[in-house]
Amino acid sequence: MTSAIVLVPRGTESWKARVNLGPMVQKEIWAIKVDIRLKSQLKKASKRMTCHKRYKIQKKVREHHRKLRKEAKKRGHKKPRKDPGVPNSAPFKEALLREAELRKQQLEELKQQQKLDRQKEQEKKRKCEASLDVEPSVKEEFGQSKAKKAKLAKQNPKKLYCQELKKVIEASDVVLEVLDARDPLGCRCPQVEKAIIQGGQKRLVLVLNKSDLVPKENLENWVNYLKKELPTVVFRASTNLKDKKKIIKVRRNIPFKSEICVGKEGLWKLLRDFQEIYGKAIQVGVIGFPNVGKSSLINCLKQEQICNVGISMGLTRSMQVVPLDKQITIIDSPSFIVSPLNSPAALALRSPASIEVLRPVEAASAILSQADTRQVVLKFTVPDFKNSSEFFTLLAQRRGLHQKGGSPNVEGAAKLLWSQWTGGSLGYYCHPPPSWTLSPHFNENIVTDMKLGLNLEELEKNNARSIQAIRGPHLASSILFQSSGLTNGITEEEDIVEELPKQKERKQKEREDLEDINSDQESVEEAEGNSSITSPAKEARADEQSAQSSVLDRISEEEDDAYNFSTDYV
Numbered sequence: 001m002t003s004a005i006v007l008v009p010r011g012t013e014s015w016k017a018r019v020n021l022g023p024m025v026q027k028e029i030w031a032i033k034v035d036i037r038l039k040s041q042l043k044k045a046s047k048r049m050t051c052h053k054r055y056k057i058q059k060k061v062r063e064h065h066r067k068l069r070k071e072a073k074k075r076g077h078k079k080p081r082k083d084p085g086v087p088n089s090a091p092f093k094e095a096l097l098r099e100a101e102l103r104k105q106q107l108e109e110l111k112q113q114q115k116l117d118r119q120k121e122q123e124k125k126r127k128c129e130a131s132l133d134v135e136p137s138v139k140e141e142f143g144q145s146k147a148k149k150a151k152l153a154k155q156n157p158k159k160l161y162c163q164e165l166k167k168v169i170e171a172s173d174v175v176l177e178v179l180d181a182r183d184p185l186g187c188r189c190p191q192v193e194k195a196i197i198q199g200g201q202k203r204l205v206l207v208l209n210k211s212d213l214v215p216k217e218n219l220e221n222w223v224n225y226l227k228k229e230l231p232t233v234v235f236r237a238s239t240n241l242k243d244k245k246k247i248i249k250v251r252r253n254i255p256f257k258s259e260i261c262v263g264k265e266g267l268w269k270l271l272r273d274f275q276e277i278y279g280k281a282i283q284v285g286v287i288g289f290p291n292v293g294k295s296s297l298i299n300c301l302k303q304e305q306i307c308n309v310g311i312s313m314g315l316t317r318s319m320q321v322v323p324l325d326k327q328i329t330i331i332d333s334p335s336f337i338v339s340p341l342n343s344p345a346a347l348a349l350r351s352p353a354s355i356e357v358l359r360p361v362e363a364a365s366a367i368l369s370q371a372d373t374r375q376v377v378l379k380f381t382v383p384d385f386k387n388s389s390e391f392f393t394l395l396a397q398r399r400g401l402h403q404k405g406g407s408p409n410v411e412g413a414a415k416l417l418w419s420q421w422t423g424g425s426l427g428y429y430c431h432p433p434p435s436w437t438l439s440p441h442f443n444e445n446i447v448t449d450m451k452l453g454l455n456l457e458e459l460e461k462n463n464a465r466s467i468q469a470i471r472g473p474h475l476a477s478s479i480l481f482q483s484s485g486l487t488n489g490i491t492e493e494e495d496i497v498e499e500l501p502k503q504k505e506r507k508q509k510e511r512e513d514l515e516d517i518n519s520d521q522e523s524v525e526e527a528e529g530n531s532s533i534t535s536p537a538k539e540a541r542a543d544e545q546s547a548q549s550s551v552l553d554r555i556s557e558e559e560d561d562a563y564n565f566s567t568d569y570v
Contacts, residue, residue, distance in 0.1 A: 168333035172285030189489040209293040225432040234466040235263035237296035261300040266462030290335040339488040364414035372480040428479040
């Protein structure tokens with residue numbers, strides 16, 4: 001291969017003209033140039049920039065971070081702090097770490113157990129559904145049970161109460177009749193006590209519950225009066241109990257009025273004595289009028305919240321069996337049904353509003369007529385009044401209970417008084433009769449049989465210790481109430497009068513109103529619980545607001561716009 005070099009002036013022609021190269025050499029040169037161009041294209045660009053541009057970027061970033069911090073502060077989100085752990089210098093570090101690990105394991109086990117329980121329930125449901133699909137006979141039985149439940153629901157609740165009460169009395173060896181210590185004589189039912197005596201070899205014991213709401217002197221007098229006839233136990237149910245079904249978060253700033261159960265040891269000793277007398281496992285029935293504390297007594301003996309308790313009357317609607325131990329089983333029962341032949345005050349205090357027609361003004365007026373007027377004025381901080389309607393007007397103005405037109409809500413004030421009197425917060429007391437007489441349904445032989453085999457001296461000592469442990473109110477701060485005596489009840493279903501449809505509709509409305517009253521009572525009690533922490537002015541304000549929020553405005557449209565110009569409104 002030969003190449004000829006031709007001399008050409010610079011800049012006149014291309015390099016091809018100046019250098020006469022062969023085709024192979026030209027290809028090699030072209031490949032080298034392409035390679036150089038590719039390398040120059042693949043080379044990364046420099047990250048260097050001017051200082052002005054760099055400082056500007058840093059400033060923008062700082063402003064952005066500041067803006068994010070301000071927004072997070074407004075939303076309330078704080079940066080989560082890292083757990084520092086247990087320092088090495090802390091004492092018992094290893095023990096603390098072991099406890100934390102154990103708690104973690106227990107939580108995991110609990111979650112696993114709950115998961116397994118849910119799976120088992122789902123399997124049971126699937127099996128039930130499968131069996132119902134396969135066997136038509138089972139399906140028919142299921143339908144029959146549903147029809148039976150519907151029939152029971154349609155049945156008069158008073159008759160159901162009577163049926164359940166009879167079952168409890170028949171199944172019991174020992175019967176505890178729970179009495180409200182504020183009016184013990186008014187809580188005794190001669191018809192039920194007579195049925196217990198006629199039932200065979202059954203023992204009857206009186207339990208004075210809510211004994212912390214009466215003065216100590218009055219409580220001692222009642223114990224001395226009642227123990228002449230039947231064995232009597234002083235008791236105060238506790239409100240601070242563990243709930244087996246759910247965990248309730250309790251605020252620490254609200255103290256419980258009766259945290260400690262008083263009289264439990266004496267009652268347990270008495271039940272043990274009865275078990276030894278019978279020489280077998282015994283069943284103990286708990287009976288009484290509404291809101292005397294039957295279910296609370298059972299919860300205290302069991303030390304768990306097994307039975308439903310609350311401010312509303314007649315929560316227990318069927319018998320409930322609760323085993324205390326291998327030898328003693330306790331049975332909760334629904335309340336007694338009050339006879340309509342009793343006095344208006346007895347009907348107002350002892351009728352469960354869940355099954356009775358509630359007329360709040362009439363009921364509260366009957367209660368007010370039996371109470372000491374001067375002490376009522378001091379307790380409710382109202383001026384002197386001439387009659388019940390004037391008192392309800394003053395109470396409504398004092399608590400801020402007004403209707404839409406501005407007039408005082410008399411019915412709301414009556415409901416408030418009734419709910420406080422039948423609840424477990426208001427302290428009042430009755431004097432026992434001046435001379436003791438044996439009840440007409442008892443005789444000396446029955447009284448002797450009821451006390452046979454019991455250590456009465458030890459029972460008296462236990463009652464004395466219980467009275468000493470209870471912090472009762474002073475006589476000056478309690479209201480004197482005049483008892484109506486023994487309250488007659490209904491034990492036979494034939495004695496219950498059937499209701500008319502209009503009465504049933506009215507009852508349904510009154511039950512709805514009662515739920516609002518109970519919520520009002522709970523809020524009022526909560527406000528009273530805070531009295532030890534808040535100032536008197538704040539306490540009064542909270543009490544008025546809680547009462548005002550719970551009262552229903554039950555007034556017609558004509559009365560709403562009415563304004564009474566003859567009355568001065570505060």
